[in-house]
Amino acid sequence: MLTVSNITKEFPSGDGIVKAVSNLSFKVENGTFAAIVGKSGSGKSTVLNMLGTLDAPTSGEIKVDDQVINKLSGSKLTKYRRQKIGFIFQNYQLIPNLTAIENVMLPMEFNGLPKKQRLERATELLLMVGLTEEKHRRRPTRLSGGEQQRVAIARALTNHPRLILADEPTGNLDSKTGKVIIDLLRDLARSQDVTVIAVTHDTAIAKLADVQFTLKDGELEK
Amino acid sequence: MEVVIRGVRNVFRNATRSLAVVLILTVVICFSLVMLISLRAVNNKVDSVQSSIGTTITISPAGSRGTEGGGEPITTDDIAKIKATPHVSSVITSLADRAVTGTDTNLVSAIDPGTLGQRFNRNRSGSTNSNAPAAPPATLKLPITVTGTSDPSNIQVQGISTVTLTSGKWFDGASSANDAVIGTTLATKNTLVVGSTFTLHDATFTVVGIEDAGNQFANNGVIIPITTLQNITTQAGQVTSVYAVADNLSNLSDVQTALTSSLGTKVDITSQIDQANQALQPLQNIQSISLYSLIGALVAGTVIILLTMVMIVRERRKEVGVLKAIGASNFLISTQFMVESFTMSIIGAVAGTIAGVFLSTPVLNALLNNASASTASTAAGPGGFGGAARGFASRFGGQAASAFNIKSIQANVGWNILGYGLLIALAIALIGTLFPTLLITRVRPADVIRGE
Numbered sequence: 001m002l003t004v005s006n007i008t009k010e011f012p013s014g015d016g017i018v019k020a021v022s023n024l025s026f027k028v029e030n031g032t033f034a035a036i037v038g039k040s041g042s043g044k045s046t047v048l049n050m051l052g053t054l055d056a057p058t059s060g061e062i063k064v065d066d067q068v069i070n071k072l073s074g075s076k077l078t079k080y081r082r083q084k085i086g087f088i089f090q091n092y093q094l095i096p097n098l099t100a101i102e103n104v105m106l107p108m109e110f111n112g113l114p115k116k117q118r119l120e121r122a123t124e125l126l127l128m129v130g131l132t133e134e135k136h137r138r139r140p141t142r143l144s145g146g147e148q149q150r151v152a153i154a155r156a157l158t159n160h161p162r163l164i165l166a167d168e169p170t171g172n173l174d175s176k177t178g179k180v181i182i183d184l185l186r187d188l189a190r191s192q193d194v195t196v197i198a199v200t201h202d203t204a205i206a207k208l209a210d211v212q213f214t215l216k217d218g219e220l221e222k
Numbered sequence: 223m224e225v226v227i228r229g230v231r232n233v234f235r236n237a238t239r240s241l242a243v244v245l246i247l248t249v250v251i252c253f254s255l256v257m258l259i260s261l262r263a264v265n266n267k268v269d270s271v272q273s274s275i276g277t278t279i280t281i282s283p284a285g286s287r288g289t290e291g292g293g294e295p296i297t298t299d300d301i302a303k304i305k306a307t308p309h310v311s312s313v314i315t316s317l318a319d320r321a322v323t324g325t326d327t328n329l330v331s332a333i334d335p336g337t338l339g340q341r342f343n344r345n346r347s348g349s350t351n352s353n354a355p356a357a358p359p360a361t362l363k364l365p366i367t368v369t370g371t372s373d374p375s376n377i378q379v380q381g382i383s384t385v386t387l388t389s390g391k392w393f394d395g396a397s398s399a400n401d402a403v404i405g406t407t408l409a410t411k412n413t414l415v416v417g418s419t420f421t422l423h424d425a426t427f428t429v430v431g432i433e434d435a436g437n438q439f440a441n442n443g444v445i446i447p448i449t450t451l452q453n454i455t456t457q458a459g460q461v462t463s464v465y466a467v468a469d470n471l472s473n474l475s476d477v478q479t480a481l482t483s484s485l486g487t488k489v490d491i492t493s494q495i496d497q498a499n500q501a502l503q504p505l506q507n508i509q510s511i512s513l514y515s516l517i518g519a520l521v522a523g524t525v526i527i528l529l530t531m532v533m534i535v536r537e538r539r540k541e542v543g544v545l546k547a548i549g550a551s552n553f554l555i556s557t558q559f560m561v562e563s564f565t566m567s568i569i570g571a572v573a574g575t576i577a578g579v580f581l582s583t584p585v586l587n588a589l590l591n592n593a594s595a596s597t598a599s600t601a602a603g604p605g606g607f608g609g610a611a612r613g614f615a616s617r618f619g620g621q622a623a624s625a626f627n628i629k630s631i632q633a634n635v636g637w638n639i640l641g642y643g644l645l646i647a648l649a650i651a652l653i654g655t656l657f658p659t660l661l662i663t664r665v666r667p668a669d670v671i672r673g674e
């Protein structure tokens with residue numbers, strides 16, 4: 001269960017401050033695929049970054065399975081990101097000089113898993129997200145956008161996270177491929193019992209989600 | 223382990239840039255090593271020259287030269303002053319004299335006047351006829367050198383080169399007995415052995431020992447106690463040279479300064495320190511050239527690594543942010559960048575060391591030639607440093623000559639040089655990558671990912 005209580009995020013901007021998110025509260029059950037929609041600048045990425053501990057709220061509290069996560073720091077924070085969170089980015093953000101499978105093995109290496117197990121799980125995950133074996137040893141530049149995003153999804157899943165956070169995961173894909181990726185994420189949420197929160201401004205895609213939140217000027221639109 | 227492999231693989235992401243950096247580091251490390259090798263070779267030489275300096279200071283009347291020449295003899299007063307100077311461990315006095323065969327002594331010189339001797343004879347007789355026959359008059363005899371000393375066992379420091387006794391023993395330098403040690407050639411010429419007697423200034427002397435000083439001139443001499451010589455020549459209390467021995471090398475220059483100020487200008491005070499310093503001057507120039515070059519090269523290498531790594535970190539800012547977002551620690555990411563810079567500098571170290579090993583000898587020789595050539599032309603005029611060294615060597619014996627020959631320096635290239643090359647490379651990489659590492663820790667993944 002993800003519980004967001006009264007979070008506010010302020011950024012210093014010039015001489016004043018910008019309130020990107022104000023007094024936001026919501027809950028998401030485990031195994032749910034949730035979509036956050038809203039216009040550009042409405043605060044979607046800011047919320048997602050706070051859920052992923054990449055940024056801390058100015059005030060308020062974020063709890064995942066009864067653990068307050070917005071006060072973590074140092075090695076605890078690193079460990080939390082590594083073990084409980086999986087990120088998927090709009091531009092896939094694979095490491096360019098590593099092969100697909102090496103990219104997927106990376107978070108497991110950070111987690112101290114032996115090489116054999118890393119290789120096994122990475123192969124398994126890549127097959128699961130639909131990347132055929134002959135493409136496992138290709139570098140990102142030799143994969144299509146959809147294929148790269150599949151690799152990114154596999155990478156996000158490696159350490160059995162509680163929360164998968166995707167910022168515009170289909171933003172660089174055509175609508176057909178985008179729908180395939182969204183279906184994949186929704187299926188994963190159910191089969192792996194992991195909470196998936198995806199930011200998108202494509203309402204057609206948002207309709208596929210189990211739950212949908214709409215942000216407007218940093219607040220939840222009822 | 224994987225982080226090391228990734229670090230090494232990252233070197234090849236921009237192969238052209240990495241190659242350029244490696245080449246620059248190769249030059250830097252080669253240059254540093256050459257300078258280090260030169261510095262060490264020169265330092266060793268300076269040490270060996272300094273440790274070969276005798277601690278004896280020679281005090282002789284101003285204007286005198288060896289056993290020849292004029293000037294006022296050194297007085298008992300002066301000797302008391304010298305003895306009272308701090309750090310003077312012993313004082314040896316000597317008096318030089320010449321004895322003429324027939325008039326002063328019954329000894330006959332072992333040295334044949336030869337062609338050079340004839341010249342003196344002709345000039346003394348006032349002959350202006352340059353076509354005069356070459357045969358010398360039968361009466362010409364070269365005088366015999368007589369040295370009075372207070373310390374015969376230390377005779378080698380008294381300007382007479384290395385002396386060994388071939389038979390008999392030394393006399394007591396403090397006595398006023400009519401004992402003498404004579405040179406081998408003089409003994410042979412006059413058929414003298416230990417126990418024989420001869421006359422000198424109307425006194426009868428007993429030969430107590432025979433010495434070999436290694437050259438004809440010194441082997442034609444007589445050495446007797448200084449008091450005895452002063453008595454028989456009625457020069458009571460007078461000496462021609464005083465040798466003050468400093469208690470150790472580090473006090474030598476202080477003692478020399480103290481003597482110069484207490485004795486004034488009527489005496490010449492010399493020690494090996496002057497000659498050594500003169501000989502070492504070009505080496506000291508090389509020392510500072512090498513040292514500054516070494517520091518310069520190290521700084522340049524560090525700056526190159528620093529700028530390159532800053533460039534690389536900035537280029538991969540987003541990647542650093544992603545690595546952090548997927549759970550890599552600052553330490554791990556920094557290690558990966560460290561490995562990358564270490565890889566480049568180790569390749570540079572290996573290439574630079576190989577080049578350095580081959581270049582060190584020619585570079586050191588070039589530095590030596592350059593340094594001694596400039597000293598010769600600016601400081602000492604024709605002959606210059608070489609002339610000084612030769613004059614010095616001939617007075618103090620052959621052993622000093624090789625020690626002071628600064629051109630005999632060898633660039634010492636051992637296996638440890640490889641270690642130094644690697645050490646320099648690692649130090650450059652470590653220092654050069656510290657600041658870029660700081661940049662890594664300051665990357666905030668939220669900012670990086672938002673700004674895509």
Ligand SMILES: Nc1ncnc2c1ncn2[C@@H]1O[C@H](COP(=O)(O)OP(=O)(O)OP(=O)(O)O)[C@@H](O)[C@H]1O
Nearest residue numbers: 011012013018020039040041042043044045046047
């Ligand atoms: N680091 C920052 N410093 C200052 N202002 C910021 C910062 N990050 C975000 N903002 C501001 O906060 C508000 C919300 O930004 P956010 O990136 O969350 O919007 P978004 O909904 O993700 O928009 P988009 O759909 O264009 O990605 C914007 O007005 C933005 O300018």
Ligand SMILES: [Mg+2]
Nearest residue numbers: 044045046167
């Ligand atoms: Mg956004």
